[in-house]
Amino acid sequence: MRTTDTLAEFADLLDDAPGRTPSDGRAGQIALIAFSATVLVVLAGGGGYVWWASTAALPAPTVTSQAPTARAGATAAIALPTTGSALLSIEGGEAYLGPDASGAFAAAGGDDPRPIASIAKLITALVVLDAHPLSSAGDPGPTLSFTEADTDLYDDFYVRGATIAKMPTGTRLSLHDALAVVLLPSASNYAVAIARWGFGSEGAYVEAARAWLSANGLGDTRIVDATGIDARNTSTPADLVALGRIAAANPAIAAIASMHSVNVDGAGLVTSTNGLLGTLGVSGLKTGNLGDGSFNLLFTSSLDVGIGSPLTITGVRLGGATHDSTDADVVTMLQSIADGFHTLSVGTRGSEVGEIATPWGSGASLVLSKDADLLTWSDTGVSVDLDVTTPSTYADGERVGTVTWTAGPQTTSADVQISGAIEEPSLWWRLTHPGELG
Incomplete structure (x- = not known):
């Protein structure tokens, strides 16, 4: 670069410098002469200040960042009944609900024994199957032949106002189908008939049922008959939830309890008294009432809440x-x-x-590259982690980090990128800020 060219460029810079006006007149010319003399000295001794200033490394922009905030969801309110009692146990959602969810996740009304009515028939079915197991859900099992004494049960329970199903003398049907008549329409005559078949008499069945309850840790459950129509058949919510788990683990019981209806030889079309089957994942198990305004339901549900696998609720x-x-x-x-x-x-x-800020006044923003959602339970807190690295090019759209949100077992993330172009400084800024150049 020639000295005269450099002086001309300086003259132009001075004319364009901030605050410079044509009225500066002679004062400007004097300043130019003085400045030119200084530059001549610099150019002569240092090899060219303008060249150095125009090519020197710029100071790195300043990058500042702050993790975004994330509010927790609303506190869950389990809508428990205000009369009677209720108990819920949940498996499969412990990572969200806590390790105690499989115990008493939510309860109301205490754990005192109450009449269980026809839920007792579920115990009848389990005790009979314990003595005469079916190999699978579709196994018909042994054939039962009902005698005249069995068919007389129809009239006996009819006059007592109990639920019954047709049982013509000489009816022969599989144990599986007999259990379906016990569990779906809750036929008391069939419950006593299979108890007699399984153990010789209803009294022998009661003894077997009490032993079975004890062996399965259901010490707060009392059984006095095969039907549950006696109010002395009682249990606690905790025992009944444990009973529900046992029943749901039995393939034959679980399959029968999930059916809306089935045609059975002799009994005809029998329909479940559980009107919730299929609602919110309800798949069983047994209703019960004594006709005195006290209605019961022991239920299972496979409830899909969007966490991958449904919650198993008893x-x-x-x-x-x-x-x-x-x-x-x-x-x-x-x-x-x-x-x-x-x-x-x-x-x-x-x-x-x-944001990114430069000493010469140019800048850009750091922004999230996409929307981010997170599934949470109740008011579980959301932690936020921001990891930003030093940009390599400071270019618009450059990825410079990640934001990660975590709540319970769920994690989601979004990239952080530069939004906006960072402009180069002017030659004037370079020339007037030598101390900030590399």
Whole structure:
């Protein structure tokens, strides 16, 4: 670069310098002469200041960032009944609900023994199958031949106002089908008939049932007959939930309890008294009432709440006012569990999490590259981690980090990128800030 060219460039710079006006006149010319003399000295001694200033390394921009905030969801409120009693146990969601969810996740009304009515027939079925097991859900098992004494049970329970099903003399059907008539329409005559078949008499069955209850740790359950129509057949919510787990683990019982109806030789079409089958994942197990305004439901549900695998819920409602209100209570409880899971919006595409600033006044933003959602339970807290690295090019769209959100077992993330172009400084800034150049 020639000295005259350099001086001309300086003259132009001075003319364009901030605050410079044509009225500066002679003062400007004097300043130019003085400045030119200085530059001549620099150029002569240092090899060219302008060249150095125009090519020297710039100071690194300053990067600042702050992790975004994420609010927890609303606190879950399990809608438990205010009368009678209820107990819910949940398996499969411990990572969200806590390790105690498989015990008493939610309960109301205490754990005192109450009449269980026809839930006792579920015990009858389990005790009979313990002595005469079926190999699979579809195994018909042995054939039962009902005698005249068995068919007389129809009239006996009819006059007592109990639920019954047709049983013509000489009826022959599989143990599987006989159990279906016991469990679906809750036929008391069939319950006593299979108890007699399995153990010789109903009294012998009661003894076997008590031994079975003791062996299975159901010490707060009392059985006095095969049907449950005697109010002395009692149990606690905790025992009944444990009973429900045992029943759900029996392939034959679980399959029968999940059926809406089935045609059975002799009995005809039998229909389940559990009107919730298929609602909110309900798959069983047994209703029961004594006709005195005390309605019960021991139930299982495979409740899909969006966490990958459904929750396995075992629950009981004792002492409902009516059959319909008992069903409504169970639906409300299950729905409140599902409603306790939230999909939270934790990050929005384009939202700012930092900025880049240069000494010469140019800058850009650090923003999230996409929206981010996170599934949480109740008011589980959300932790946020921001990891930002030094940009390599400071270019618009360059990925410079990640934001990670975690709540319970769920984690989601979004990239952090530069938004906006960082402009080079002017030659004037370079020339007037030699101390900031590399």
